[in-house]
Amino acid sequence: MNYRQGVFTLAKCEQLAETTYSFVITCHEIASLAKAGQFAHLRVPGFSLRRPISICEVLPQEGAIRVVFDIRGEGTKALATLKSGDSIDIMAPLGNGFSLLEPDKKAIVIGGGIGVPPLLEIAKHYGENSRAVLGFRSKTAVILQNDFASAGCGVHLCTDDGSMGRKGFVTAILKEQLDAEKPDILYACGPRPMLKAVAALAKEYGVRCQLSLEERMACGVGACLGCACKTRKDGKETYSHVCKNGPVFEAEEVVFDE
Ligand SMILES: Cc1cc2nc3c(=O)[nH]c(=O)nc-3n(C[C@H](O)[C@H](O)[C@H](O)COP(=O)(O)OP(=O)(O)OC[C@H]3O[C@@H](n4cnc5c(N)ncnc54)[C@H](O)[C@@H]3O)c2cc1C
Ligand code: FES
Structure with missing residues (x-):
């Protein structure tokens, strides 16, 4: 590293x-x-x-x-x-970051709450070829929407309580976006239930998807086993370190137990 x-x-x-x-x-x-x-x-x-x-x-x-x-x-x-x-x-x-394709490919980033920040650099890479579906608790928690727009990214905002943007979860907007135009890749960061739902949609639509995971951490460099998460490699379940092997994983590698 x-x-x-x-x-x-x-x-x-x-x-x-x-x-x-x-x-x-x-x-x-x-x-x-x-x-x-x-x-x-x-x-x-x-x-x-x-x-x-x-x-x-x-x-x-x-x-x-x-x-x-x-x-x-x-x-x-x-x-x-x-x-x-x-x-x-x-x-x-x-850690390992997101895999960025050529900037002329189409990407959708999906962020939930404080999972939104790591997606901004992706939006800057793809510019007008990117769309962002950003979800927050309420309007008092909304951040970075202008930064995504300044990067040339089409921003679709939703809040749980409907106080800003559409009322509801990011997955409803993501489904509409996937129906409108299938991108080359999806990137998501946010609460685990959101990541699970995004991974399921990516599978349904046959689109590559990368997820950024969070685990409690201590050393941050793969030395303490503090951040183990269940993953799948070659069809077998195993454990990976979020700090060293992640935090970004291909969606099909992540095991969602709950
Ligand atoms: C790879 C990665 C990227 C992150 N990126 C962001 C980000 O961009 N913005 C942001 O606001 N938060 C981010 N987080 C979550 C952030 O690390 C925690 O919210 C923060 O550590 C909580 O610390 P605290 O002392 O305020 O809370 P406390 O609950 O008092 O923390 C106690 C201990 O738990 C650890 N901890 C608590 N919650 C988390 C968590 N969710 N993930 C990892 N460790 C945790 C802390 O490091 C600390 O050792 C990220 C976490 C990870 C793993
Ligand atoms: S935080 Fe120590 S191994 Fe990941």
């Missing part, structure tokens, strides 16, 4: 939604290595375990990466107090 660890400067900190924050971190070497779908392991002052956060954008001209995170517990709450100009210790880029 080709990653770097060091202390870098937060070039820009922004609050994007009620509990969601965006950091641009100046880290030239990491920015030159990072790919869509990889993640950064962030040290939080006062906590021993790092927190894994996906790379939302790679900004080569600024020699920076962008991460977007939601406050979920004490660690992310502490992270959210950092300000522009502060230092942050990160290890990145970690």
Whole structure:
């Protein structure tokens, strides 16, 4: 794994939604290595375990990466107090990212909640050949829709409560999009039940699909067995490390037990 660890400067900190924050971190070497779908392991002052956060954008001209995170517990709450100009210790880029096809191929990205950020770099790659189906709890949680639109991507928004975009789940819109025009590939990140439903639709329509999974992590580099997930290889069930073998897997590799 080709990653770097060091202390870098937060070039820009922004609050994007009620509990969601965006950091641009100046880290030239990491920015030159990072790919869509990889993640950064962030040290939080006062906590021993790092927190894994996906790379939302790679900004080569600024020699920076962008991460977007939601406050979920004490660690992310502490992270959210950092300000522009502060230092942050990160290890990145970690894991295997998404496989990107030629940019003239057609792609649909499907994101649920805080699963949306790692898909932005994909939308930037495919530009007008991409469509995004983004789902959130309610309008207070909606993030990054303008960033996807600026990338040239057609954005379809839905919320669980109908407070913004269509009311309902991403899978209803995805089905309509698949009926309208079958893409070459699907990419999804979000809650596990959403990933399971997307994987089922991909199979039904015969479209390649990659999923980004989340598991609790400790080391982040394949050394502690902390992030095992059930996968399928050559028809046999096995375990993979989300940090090292993932977080991105082909949909047919993922075993959804529940
Ligand atoms: C590959 C990957 C990419 C991720 N990308 C993002 C992202 O882009 N934006 C974002 O907001 N969140 C992301 N997460 C989830 C994020 O890591 C957790 O929300 C965060 O670690 C919670 O930390 P906490 O201290 O606030 O919560 P606590 O619940 O207090 O955390 C306690 C411990 O559990 C771990 N943990 C808790 N929830 C998760 C989780 N869902 N996944 C992994 N470890 C967890 C923490 O690392 C910590 O060690 C990602 C997780 C993974 C595995
Ligand atoms: S987090 Fe240690 S093996 Fe994945």
